[in-house]
Amino acid sequence: MKISIIIPTYNRAPFLAEALESVIKQTVFPTLFKNQEVEILVIDDGSEDNTRKIVEQFKPYTTYLRQPHRGVSAARNHGLQRARGELIAYLDSDDLWLPEKLAVQLSFMKAFPRCMVCYTEEIWLRHGRRVNPKKKHQKYSGWIFDKVLPLCLLSLSSAMFRRQLFEEIGFFDESLPAAEDYDLGIRAAHRYPIHLIERPLIIKRGGHSDQLSHKYWGMDRFRIKALQKALSLQLTPEQERLVRLEIIHKAQILVQGFQKRGKNKEAIYYKQLIQEQTAKLKN
Incomplete structure (x- = not known):
């Protein structure tokens, strides 16, 4: 069962090196790579820094794919189009995976072949300091359509998908400059149960100035567009x-x-x- 790891990035070379290191250090990575059951696709969304050099340091594990600057949704879709795995795992270039992340989720997906998506608990860092998520960020498992409407619960860096899910609900909405994960979470939760692994297996790093939530004021504008789209679902x-x-x-x-x-x-x-x-x- 091959897994495609997709890392979209834009001008985040220092973060990217650490993100890639966290993938290479996965407990199951050596075996997966030896058996040709894993690929790492880094989608460079038109970076102007030394992103390419960073990725080249991780050869032969990585495949570098560059596109003109079109936004994170286009980068995610580019990776999905080029991916050859039955399983898909995204990692935002400012996040980190803990060493057991792939092993735990691969085991879960093999044990539950009808599961289309699972996600994990998270450790949050803001400006390098650990912070506790608020009560509203509590994660849920199962049929959680009502839970994904107020805010984005499905952190893509913590999720593992079957490719079939994207074939059924569609790819990321490239008309949304942000909140594309919120939009996907709504469509996924409408179609299938989303299974939570109650163990923190990723580190989400926030507080830096290039985050989309800092770039765009009024993120609810994009969430409303996603909700308006949701009204066309059954x-x-x-x-x-x-x-x-x-x-x-x-x-x-x-x-x-x-x-x-x-x-x-x-x-x-x-x-x-x-x-x-x-x-x-x-x-």
């Missing part, structure tokens, strides 16, 4: 109700934010969206 009446309520909630936050910034046109748009969704709920 939802139950209760699922549809939850999606519309979440659109209203996120739109209310954006209205306040735009008003504070004096952006009345944008505030009016989201006020109208609230009215539309409220009317739909009453029908």
Whole structure:
């Protein structure tokens, strides 16, 4: 059972070296590599630093694929298109895997062949210091469609997918400059149960200035787009109700934010969206 490890990156050479090191140091990596059951695809999204040199230091384990700067969703999709594995594992270039990550998830996926996606608990670092996730970040297992609507629970660096999942629900939405993981999580949780391995097996590093959450103000703009897309899925009446309520909630936050910034046109748009969704709920 071959696994494709996909690492999208953009101008993160120092982080990337550590991320790659964490993959090479997986307990099962030597055996997988010897048996040609693993590949590491690094998708360079048009970096201007020494990303290529970093990747070359990890030959013969890595395959370097470069594209013009098109965003993280396009990079993820590029890797998926080139991947040859039945199993897919993403690693963001600023995150790290703990040594047992692959071994635990491979064992789980082999034990449960009908499982399409599993994910793990995480250790969080902010500016190099460990922080505890808030209660709202609690992870769940099973049919968790209602749980993935408020925020992104499916951390891609912690997940392992069967390729079949992407063939069924589609790839990453390249029209979204951010929150593409949130969008994918909604589609995945609608289609299949998502299984949680209750053990921290990755380190998520945050606080650096190039994170998309820092680059784009009002991330809920993109989450609302994902929720609007979700309305086209074959939802139950209760699922549809939850999606519309979440659109209203996120739109209310954006209205306040735009008003504070004096952006009345944008505030009016989201006020109208609230009215539309409220009317739909009453029908």
